[in-house]
Amino acid sequence: MNVTERVIKEQFPFWQGALDADMPAIDAECVVVVGCGTSYYLAQTIASAFNVNGRNALAVPGGEWARRPSSYVADREGVVVVALSRSGESTETVQAVDASRAAGLRTIAVTCEKDSSIAREADETVYLPTHPQEGVVMTSSASLMLIAGLRLAGVALDSAITKVAAGPLSVLDDVDASVIAGRRHFVYLGAGALYGIASEGALKLQEMSISYAQTFHPMEYRHGPISLIDEGSLVVLLYSEDTLEEEAKLAREIQDKGGKVIGLGGPGDISIPLVGKQLARIPEILPALQIFGERIAQSKKIDTTTPRHLTKVVVLS
Numbered sequence: 333m334n335v336t337e338r339v340i341k342e343q344f345p346f347w348q349g350a351l352d353a354d355m356p357a358i359d360a361e362c363v364v365v366v367g368c369g370t371s372y373y374l375a376q377t378i379a380s381a382f383n384v385n386g387r388n389a390l391a392v393p394g395g396e397w398a399r400r401p402s403s404y405v406a407d408r409e410g411v412v413v414v415a416l417s418r419s420g421e422s423t424e425t426v427q428a429v430d431a432s433r434a435a436g437l438r439t440i441a442v443t444c445e446k447d448s449s450i451a452r453e454a455d456e457t458v459y460l461p462t463h464p465q466e467g468v469v470m471t472s473s474a475s476l477m478l479i480a481g482l483r484l485a486g487v488a489l490d491s492a493i494t495k496v497a498a499g500p501l502s503v504l505d506d507v508d509a510s511v512i513a514g515r516r517h518f519v520y521l522g523a524g525a526l527y528g529i530a531s532e533g534a535l536k537l538q539e540m541s542i543s544y545a546q547t548f549h550p551m552e553y554r555h556g557p558i559s560l561i562d563e564g565s566l567v568v569l570l571y572s573e574d575t576l577e578e579e580a581k582l583a584r585e586i587q588d589k590g591g592k593v594i595g596l597g598g599p600g601d602i603s604i605p606l607v608g609k610q611l612a613r614i615p616e617i618l619p620a621l622q623i624f625g626e627r628i629a630q631s632k633k634i635d636t637t638t639p640r641h642l643t644k645v646v647v648l649s
């Protein structure tokens with residue numbers, strides 16, 4: 333087992349810190365959640381959770397918020413900015429915090445590095461100690477920032493989730509070789525708050541296994557992209573409870589065309605039950621997608637401890 337896999341499997345004791353961390357209260361009219369890469373995809377899910385819970389929110393890539401906020405909100409008055417960054421040093425996220433402060437906006441940093449630029453510069457910081465051996469590929473820290481962000485958005489999570497999430501992980505840890513054999517076209521589908529998680533699953537697979545992966549909302553998939561499905565396709569479908577039946581129908585269409593389906597929270601060639609309800613079950617999904625990236629990388633004999641072209645922190649010179 334390499335260190336990437338070990339960190340994925342050893343992340344759960346660190347989750348308790350994110351479950352226990354004090355959360356600043358947010359009563360703003362609008363929340364903008366910023367980040368880069370993984371942190372941006374988490375921001376999408378967290379912003380969706382804010383909206384579901386009655387507070388307007390949107391996710392914006394850090395570089396965009398720093399450069400052209402008016403493309404995203406007509407009026408920044410009353411906006412609170414939540415900045416996610418494992419390192420606290422990704423240039424565009426630091427720029428987003430700086431630009432927000434300069435505009436007089438309240439800023440909240442969510443980070444795994446206490447002594448980092450965004451922790452120093454933001455008005456408030458939620459600090460999340462993570463697995464000390466985490467490498468370039470962000471796994472444990474991503475789960476922690478997701479948990480903290482969902483809690484900021486008002487999602488009730490309890491300690492049981494640290495045990496429950498081991499279930500989906502163990503299914504994909506022992507993924508049936510016949511389901512992944514020969515698969516080279518990967519698609520991640522998720523609706524609403526699950527779209528960000530689906531995007532993060534696709535990014536993880538790309539980074540870890542150098543595979544091309546796409547993300548769509550499930551009902552969008554029929555409108556063109558389904559033409560790519562064949563015997564080389566594998567679709568990871570993150571089911572929404574309220575649209576399970578129509579998504580199960582889509583899964584059958586994909587299977588009829590030769591694709592395999594891994595269903596989290598619903599049917600597929602591999603079907604993985606989720607225990608929690610609605611927003612509260614989202615953290616159960618992330619470690620499973622992380623280990624899936626590792627398994628596909630191993631099937632391609634790729635070492636995820638040194639992902640191609642990647643560094644732990646992307647700093648613009």
Ligand SMILES: O=P(O)(O)OC[C@H]1O[C@](O)(CO)[C@@H](O)[C@@H]1O
Pocket residue numbers: 368369370371416417418419420421422425468469470643644645646
């Ligand atoms: O959360 P941070 O430290 O700002 O880092 C985000 C970085 O993490 C990654 O998702 C993977 O390491 C990159 O895409 C991105 O540069």
